[in-house]
Amino acid sequence: MSAEQPDLTAGDDEDYPDPSPEELGVGALFAEAPEPFHDLLAPAPEELDDLLPLMPQRTAAPQTWVVSIADAKYHWYDLVAGFPEIPDIRDPVGRHLRRMQFDLEATSEKRLIYFVVNRPRVRFDAARSTSWGFFSLKLTIPLLVGTEEKRDSLTIELQVPFAATLKKPTVVLTDRFITLNWGGLIEALSIHDVLQQYENSLTFQSKVQYVGQTKDPLGRLARARLTPVQRIHQNNSEDNDMLLLIQRMNVEVMSDDGDPAELEVNQNPVATDMLLKDRIDVIECALIRYFEGPEMHGRSDKEADIRKQRLREVQATNNLVEFRIDLRLEDAGKYDDLFSRHVPVSRSHIIDCRIVDGEVLVTPVASV
Structure with missing residues (x-):
């Protein structure tokens, strides 16, 4: 790691316990909320009686899946993590924040x-x-990089x-x-929008801390009310x-x-969603294993047991032999370099x- 790159391992020290929801100041928000992984549990048979005619019909032949990314988007979580007031949509930045909130809220249905x-x-x-370049629309923007706020700049056209x-x-x-x-027209761009959209000299990577699935009737991810995500934010936000x-994902x-x-x-x-749920549940478990390691640090034994049960079920009902996950993005750039404590840096993760x-x-799998 070069001297210009701050250490992303801050907050990894296991000698310090994760703060509780009460310490985060959001304990009451989680009191009645089930853990997200409870959605992996099969519903009681009586809950499915009315849906039996709509249940998916399975096939008998063995299956192999090839998983790729249909589309991907970054959202700057820090902008919603502090329970902000509703943005003023008359302000360009407020409109930007509100669009991001709408996008995140919509993911809870998918x-x-x-x-x-x-x-x-x-x-x-x-x-x-x-500052502007002569006779051009090249704009040089001053930056402060890292916790030490090292001066830098970025020129965009x-x-x-x-x-x-x-x-x-x-x-x-x-x-x-x-x-x-x-x-x-008034455009508002965050610093991370600019870093994604324009070439720059920064060589930072994104460290994957946690993998999850957005489907959640309570919409907690968009409202910063998922305990494990908030804990990661608390431990790393400084x-x-x-x-x-x-x-x-496309399967x-x-x-x-x-x-x-x-x-x-x-x-x-009903059938469409149940088949998709099988696939996304398995993909989620595989990506947790890949990026978070076999111990799934920060997740409970109960969650591990439920995930094992779900994997056995999906493997049996789909006669699933093996699958490949290809996380390569079309037109990927430096901003898309991913790593974790268990995985080296790459923008071409294939598993x-x-x-x-x-x-x-x-x-x-080594990318070609």
């Missing part, structure tokens, strides 16, 4: 995978001025939006946001920024009987997986 990631702290330096009435925007800088007023990388089923999800009899919402006695065995 079966998506999310990664809780930490990145070294980076801020705009509002005490210094931006802007494109004039269709709705603009000015050839060059008016720029307003705060520590977290840059606002570009084009006359007929030195790092925290983001959610949310991914929609290709290889089988002599075809994909059961494509059968006409399974084209109803071969098998289920043996309720455990996912993962084997990294």
Whole structure:
């Protein structure tokens, strides 16, 4: 690790226990909420009586799955983690925050995978001025990098939006946001939006701290009310920024009987969701094993047992032999470099997986 890169292992010291929800100041919010992994438990038979005609029809041939990313998006979790007031949508930054909240709230209705990631702290330096290149829309923006707030800068080349009435925007800088007023249009970008969208010299990576699934009728992820996620935030917020990388997965089923999800009899919402749930539950367990290691640090023995039970069930009902997860993103850049305590840095994580006695065995595959 170079001298310019702050240590992302802050908060990993196991000698210090995780703070309780009460210590985080949010204990009452979790009092009645079930753990997210309880959704892995099979419902009682009587709960399914009315749904029996809609249950998916399975196929008998062995299945192999090939999992890839259909789309992915980062959300800056720190902006919602402090239980902020509802943003003022008349303000460009407020509209940006509200759109992010809407996006996160919508994920609670979908079966998506999310990664809780930490990145070294980076801020705009509002005490210094931006500058323009001669006869161009190249804008140089001052930065403060790391907890030591080392001075740096970033030069980006802007494109004039269709709705603009000015050839060059008016720029307003705060520590977290840059606002570009084009006359007929005002753009607000966070520091992490800029780092993702424009080439820069920073070589930081995203450390995966936790893997989860967004489906949650209580919508706790968007409201910063998931205990394990809040604990990670509490332990790392002083030195790092925290983001959610949310991914929609595409699953290709290889089988002599075809994909059961494509059968006409399974084209109803109940069957469609149950087949998708099988697949996303298994993918989630495999990614937990890959990034968090076999011990699943921070997760309870009860959760581990429930996940084993669920893996056995899905393996049996789908006759699942093996599956591959390919986490490569199209047009990936330096911002998409991922690592964890158990996995080296890469933007091309490919994993071969098998289920043996309720455990996912993962084997990294070298990308071509």
